[in-house]
Amino acid sequence: MIESAFHQELRNGVRAICKKYPDAYWRELDERRAYPEEFVSELSRAGFLGALIPEQYGGSGLSVTEASIIMEEINRSGGNAGACHAQMYTMGTLLRHGTEEQKRSYLPKIADGTLRLQAFGVTEPNTGSDTTQLATMAVRKGDKYVVNGQKVFISRTEYTDLMILLVRTTPLAEVKKRTEGLSVLLVDMREAVGNGITIRPIRTMMNHATTELFIENLEVPVENLIGEEGKGFSYILDGMNAERILIASECLGDGYWFVERAAEYAKQRVVFKRPIGQNQGIQFPLAQSYIHLEAANLMRFRAAELFDAGLPCGKEANMAKLLAADASWEAANAAVQTHGGFGFAEEYDVERKFRETRLYQVAPISTNLILSYVAEHVLGLPRSY
Ligand SMILES: Cc1cc2nc3c(=O)[nH]c(=O)nc-3n(C[C@H](O)[C@H](O)[C@H](O)COP(=O)(O)OP(=O)(O)OC[C@H]3O[C@@H](n4cnc5c(N)ncnc54)[C@H](O)[C@@H]3O)c2cc1C
Secondary structure, eight states: OOOOOOHHHHHHHHHHHHHOOOHHHHHHHHHHTTOOHHHHHHHTTTTTTTTTGGGGGTTTTOOOOHHHHHHHHHHHHTTTGGGHHHHHHHHHHHHOOOOOHHHHHHHHHHHHTTSSSEEOOOOOTTTOOGGGOOOOEEEEEEEEEEEEEEEEEEETTOOOOOEEEEEESOGGGGOTTTTTSSSEEEEEEEEHBBTTTTEEEEOOSSSSOEEEEEEEEEEEEEEGEEETTTTTHHHHHHHHHHHHHHHHHOOOOHHHHHHHHHHHHHHHHHHHEEEEGGGGHHHHHEEEEEEEHHHHHHHHHHHHHHTTHHHHHHHHHHHHHHHHHHHHHHHHHHHHHHGGGGGGGGGSHHHHHHHHGGGGGGGSSSSHHHHHHHHIIITTTOOOO
């Protein structure tokens, strides 16, 4: 894809905001494991987080290609789009499957930043990647669902107004296919926390505001069901391609940041009376990383182009996520190596970004499961699990 003048404008717009939030901002938040409130608010006000919300609901009405450029630029500037990425792709569940009334009441407020939809509750402690086995149960009682269960690694729950929650509404034993009987609820966290939901923050190796949720007799009004009861798994699945493409873009942003930082450092750092960047042992890993990033970038744009044309893109979106996550991880290692001891010093930010980009080998989908997807759905090999 050849980027248009509008794409360049978009990059410049995001960069201009990111410039106000330099390395020291992210470093300090990382140390305190604090949420980038000001950054997220400014990005929302500027319309970037409402990129995928159609104009009729107050959003910017942009494509996934354009949204992916926004995510990439945040990470490429040294920031961490992980603080707000879910707002972009989680909203899609509501947009595609919500009623007109739900869309009118939530989307304009999400678009202008009045309401945050930053949390997405799928993973459970005892089921992990095997989503259909999840045990959080919602039982309908009159005009409410009463929800009981537990979720783990649900990010940003302390900093959101709304959460998309995947629950079982029909017990596994009573459905024909394990993908049936799951439903999506929109939970108003402003009411739910302390009234059925207890949040336990999980401190992780990077600043990701992830938490464990204990759900006990949480009451959710029936009008907060999104789409049809029992069809929630397919709703979550059809949001996955956008998610994969956006995460791939964040990885690309990280990767380019590592290579650019390391190349700059290698030009300045003089050891044995010459810049370390003059040594092929320093040059080659950076050149190799850059080549892999550029290749992953092509797959990202290919997947996004198919997505925006409404064509199937499961293969490309998954491959883009894997290629970009691998390329950024390779670049992260090359950047640490190039910086020598300083790669480990907090004030250089390389170690922070190194920790941040490591996540994408595991979440939101682990590398093994992408390989399994390609093996089964592209190569036609027997399902391995
Ligand atoms: C910081 C962070 C933030 C997160 N945020 C969210 C969030 O906001 N919402 C949410 O719902 N979830 C979130 N997650 C959860 C994330 O999506 C899961 O961690 C991820 O899907 C893997 O699940 P698991 O941790 O249970 O690993 P498991 O499923 O237990 O897998 C462990 C390892 O085994 C491998 N494995 C499992 N099965 C197979 C198989 N059949 N073949 C080959 N290998 C296999 C996996 O690839 C993985 O490497 C987050 C996780 C982290 C760490």
